Amino acid sequence: MPVASETEQQARPTGTPLENLRVFLRLGLTCFGGPIAHIGYFRDEFVLRRKWIDEVAFADLVGLCQFLPGPASSQVGFSIGLMRAGYLGALAAWAGFTLPSAFALVLFAYGASALTGPIGTGLLHGLKLTAVAIVAQAVFGMARSLCPDRERASIAVVATLIIFFSTSPVAQIGAIALGGIAGLWLCRNGPAAAASHVSMPVSRRAGLIALTAFFVLLIGIPLLRGVTGSSAVALFNAFYRSGALVFGGGHVVLPLLREAFVAPGWLSDDAFLAGYGAAQAVPGPLFTFSAYLGTVVKTEPHGLAGAALGLVGIFLPGMLVLLGTLPFWDSFRTRAGAQAVMRGVNAAVVGLLGAALYNPVWSTTVKTSADVGIALVGFVLLTMWRAPPLVVVIFSAAAGIATALWGAP
Helix, strand or coil, X not given: CCCCCHHHHCCCCCCCHHHHHHHHHHHHHHCCCHHHHHHHHHHHHHHHHCCCCCHHHHHHHHHHHHHCECCHHHHHHXXXXXXXXXXXXXXXXXXXXHHHHHHHHHHHHHHHCCCCHHHHXXXXXXXXXXXXXXXXXXXXXXXXXXCCCHHHHHHHHHHHHHHHHCCCCCHHHHHHHHHHHHHHHHCCCCCCCCCCCCCCCCCHHHHHHHHHHHHHHHHHHHHHHHHHCCHHHHHHHHHHHHHHHCECCHHHHHHHHHHHHCCCCCCCHHHHHHHHHHHCCCCCCHHHHHHHHHHHCCCCCCHHHHHHHHHHHHHHHHXXXXXXXXXXXXXXXXXXXXXXXXXXXXXXXXXXXXXXXXXXXXXXXXXXXXXXXXXXXXXXXXXXXCCCHHHHHHHHHHHHHHHHHHCCC
């Protein structure tokens, strides 16, 4: 009896791209709450209700996407779309989940300049205070789960200090790399990975091609920028590098994007934080913040072309490394060394986010006692009352308008 080829041994898609687009578009319009909440929505939709994937495989898939750089919830959705309807199904799943929030943030970018006077100023300041509460919640939650022992807490603190005392544009990359090295040395005693299996319609050859493309673009785009001096290549490089080097997804991309866009003067801290606050008010992945940045950035291209370039640039590396890893994940994930490295990397990520909480989020936003109070209420709403981020956005925006109109100490 003939042996099936490698491609034939992969999981066979059972759905259609159009079905994926319809299901993920609904999720893209309703999934508020950030990456962890998105995982909950996906579990309810695809494990419990539609039964497209079983519980064990879903948990393993989530573990893989948290292991890799890139937007974890978007990678999970992309993978489920890939399992259901192949490569076109994966693209349809990504588009349905991503484009609603990207479209909303582009509209905000075009309308933000019209927000003048006390009401407009207060609204934008309230959105910046939302970012304070959201990032503080992220640091708090991630520190509890990713730095539960003294070794990882120490790695996080060292990463924070590197960012505080370094002016190098590659400080974040160095902190992540040192975190991985320290993890390999200090973090070998964590729990072993659970035994399970995820089968995908991706051959090893396709995986190697995707990994090659990931590294070629990561190395080649900066070289191309140096040769051509093109502002479009520079912009794409900023988005691609941020998407390629962020572990943990979501809010962790904040310091990388700020370094890439605010440091060279492509936009102001105020505009950056206002857009980041607005990104909390829309459903879907936080990485669609890139659509806002691409729209308002001073360099060419901007507007709709910049938004499209931003979306492709920031999501592409995470999807390439996901495709490259899927065929090899089952054998690689059980190695103690790989798990130790990722524990150290994740701890360093917490340190990066902690540094970003202080600068720019807190230092450029919180100026008065009223600002402290608004941010503190938002933080308590998120962490203790488990309020959806949209509630905090509405509260902070209203409070910002109120303080602008009537004044506050």
